[in-house]
Amino acid sequence: xxxxxxxxxxxxxxxxxxxxxxxxxxxxxxxxxxxxxxxxxxxxxxxxxxxxxxxxxxxxxxxxxxxxxxxxxxxxxxxxxxxxxxxxxxxxxxxxxxxxxxxxxxxxxxxxxxxxxxxxxxxxxxxxxxxxxxxxxxxxxxxxxxxxxxxxxxxxxxxxxxxxxxxxxxxxxxxxxxxxxxxxxxxxxxxxxxxxxxxxxxxxxxxxxxxxxxxxxxxxxxxxxxxxxxxxxxxxxxxxxxxxxxxxxxxxxxxxxxxxxxxxxxxxxxxxxxxxxxxxxxxxxxxxxxxxxxxxxxxxxxxxxxxxxxxxxxxxxxxxxxxxxxxxxxxxxxxxxxxxxxxxxxxxxxxxxxxxxxxxxxxxxxxxxxxxxxxxxxxxxxxxxxxxxxxxxxxxxxxxxxxxxxxxxxxxxxxxxxxxxxxxxxxxxxxxxxxxxxxxxxxxxxxxxxxxxxxxxxxxxxxxxxxxxxxxxxxxxxxxxxxxxxxxxxxxxxxxxxxxxxx
Numbered sequence: 056x057x058x059x060x061x062x063x064x065x066x067x068x069x070x071x072x073x074x075x076x077x078x079x080x081x082x083x084x085x086x087x088x089x090x091x092x093x094x095x096x097x098x099x100x101x102x103x104x105x106x107x108x109x110x111x112x113x114x115x116x117x118x119x120x121x122x123x124x125x126x127x128x129x130x131x132x133x134x135x136x137x138x139x140x141x142x143x144x145x146x147x148x149x150x151x152x153x154x155x156x157x158x159x160x161x162x163x164x165x166x167x168x169x170x171x172x173x174x175x176x177x178x179x180x181x182x183x184x185x186x187x188x189x190x191x192x193x194x195x196x197x198x199x200x201x202x203x204x205x206x207x208x209x210x211x212x213x214x215x216x217x218x219x220x221x222x223x224x225x226x227x228x229x230x231x232x233x234x235x236x237x238x239x240x241x242x243x244x245x246x247x248x249x250x251x252x253x254x255x256x257x258x259x260x261x262x263x264x265x266x267x268x269x270x271x272x273x274x275x276x277x278x279x280x281x282x283x284x285x286x287x288x289x290x291x292x293x294x295x296x297x298x299x300x301x302x303x304x305x306x307x308x309x310x311x312x313x314x315x316x317x318x319x320x321x322x323x324x325x326x327x328x329x330x331x332x333x334x335x336x337x338x339x340x341x342x343x344x345x346x347x348x349x350x351x352x353x354x355x356x357x358x359x360x361x362x363x364x365x366x367x368x369x370x371x372x373x374x375x376x377x378x379x380x381x382x383x384x385x386x387x388x389x390x391x392x393x394x395x396x397x398x399x400x401x402x403x404x405x406x407x408x409x410x411x412x413x414x415x416x417x418x419x420x421x422x423x424x425x426x427x428x429x430x431x432x433x434x435x436x437x438x439x440x441x442x443x444x445x446x447x448x449x450x451x452x453x454x455x456x457x458x459x460x461x462x463x464x465x466x467x468x469x470x471x472x473x474x475x476x477x478x479x480x481x482x483x484x485x486x487x488x489x490x491x492x493x494x495x496x497x498x499x500x501x502x503x504x505x506x507x508x509x510x511x512x513x514x515x516x517x518x519x520x521x522x523x524x525x526x527x528x529x530x531x532x533x534x535x536x537x538x539x540x541x542x543x544x545x546x547x548x549x550x551x552x553x554x555x556x557x558x
Contacts, residue, residue: 059108061094068094071108072264074257081239083144083249083270085282086259087483088455090295092242095259096209101125113153119495131200132370134208137192139184146180149199161201162478174231177224181541191220197228203455208232209240214248216338216509219544226252244483246275247512258282281284282484287388289493293535294499296329301363303349303472308358310344318344320527321358326472326503331494333535334507337547341527342507343392346474349505350389351377362387362472390462392507393478394454398461401450405431405442407450412468434463438489462490466497473497476507477528490518511540523547532540
């Protein structure tokens with residue numbers, strides 16, 4: 056790619072970027088949120104077209120106007136959100152859109168099996184997608200590209216929802232593909248994975264190309280400094296709170312969805328003041344339902360959720376609405392997974408979103424605007440939110456800035472329990488460490504913090520204890536200071552398998 060520029064209105068997403076990719080190599084593409092990584096790869100895969108610049112393959116210029124044309128040039132991109140039809144089999148998904156709609160399933164299954172055997176994929180071509188794990192769905196997407204003859208593969212955040220064991224399997228497959236002469240680009244925020252699997256690392260910053268380095272000649276600290284433009288400390292402090300006490304007790308919590316499927320099955324645990332309690336599990340293991348049940352947003356079929364107030368008295372939360380929980384004086388803050396859909400109003404600015412927490416304090420039809428505006432200004436300055444002003448619509452901000460607004464608002468109410476769902480998902484390293492520090496500050500103020508996360512390295516480094524869910528059941532609780540990724544990974548896939556993990 057030579058001199059690639061892409062603009063969206065006044066915003067320059069990619070500014071004259073030149074990038075080289077070689078056969079038989081894995082290139083990691085690094086950069087903060089909004090640095091232009093995905094935009095650049097979207098142009099290579101035909102989703103966008105560059106405003107300026109050229110793309111060459113094997114020395115000849117190529118012009119990519121659509122993903123189908125990218126396939127014709129042997130370029131395929133595996134996105135974060137898989138594009139599969141759940142009721143189809145793996146083979147049907149892989150050949151969908153090929154051969155003018157004529158499907159020779161047996162021939163396709165045979166070819167899929169050959170590809171799987173060649174690179175080490177583990178997948179049944181005749182199995183329905185809805186019956187597959189997240190890693191198996193990802194495998195289908197990769198095989199789909201190989202089936203179409205791709206020799207350049209782009210993977211966007213490929214390990215975001217994988218267990219350590221699944222990640223290791225994926226890396227083995229990627230190395231087999233590399234050894235077969237494929238060129239692979241990985242977009243990721245996880246520096247330890249960059250160091251493990253890549254041959255080279257290309258770094259973007261604010262839409263500009265900073266440079267490419269050999270992985271063997273660099274380290275996570277140097278890469279972070281390149282991404283951010285100045286030195287960044289890559290240590291998560293985990294101080295001990297002097298006298299932790301129980302703040303929340305959950306017993307035999309069972310939740311059932313509208314179709315009668317158990318989302319949580321007899322889950323029991325407690326959360327302490329001055330502690331960050333991590334929640335680990337494969338995506339869809341009940342994490343979302345757990346947090347929503349504790350805040351009165353998800354119906355509870357059985358069990359108890361008890362909040363211990365300052366007087367030492369227990370308040371039963373099951374059966375209460377969020378409004379009733381707040382009226383009872385329970386100090387609980389919630390940072391949901393869906394930032395704009397559930398946490399904030401996208402068309403409103405920071406001031407308006409701060410007011411969502413306090414509008415009932417006004418009298419009659421009058422709203423108190425002074426306090427929310429002061430709070431918005433404080434969050435804007437203290438968390439360095441990149442926005443023109445506090446009334447600029449939050450939906451126009453980057454993911455990292457939206458998260459700062461949401462976390463800042465919830466912390467500002469001075470909660471006794473702070474619940475966070477994937478607080479750093481999709482955020483760059485600099486913003487992530489800002490969030491980790493904010494959570495640790497809350498913990499040291501005596502807040503009980505519950506942190507649902509997907510990066511096990513962070514869970515182990517940040518959390519005091521880690522609760523592991525598997526298919527809606529509690530698999531065990533481990534000490535964050537002594538647990539290993541492998542132990543937690545096993546517990547994520549085997550209910551109550553703590554003993555097996557210890558062996």
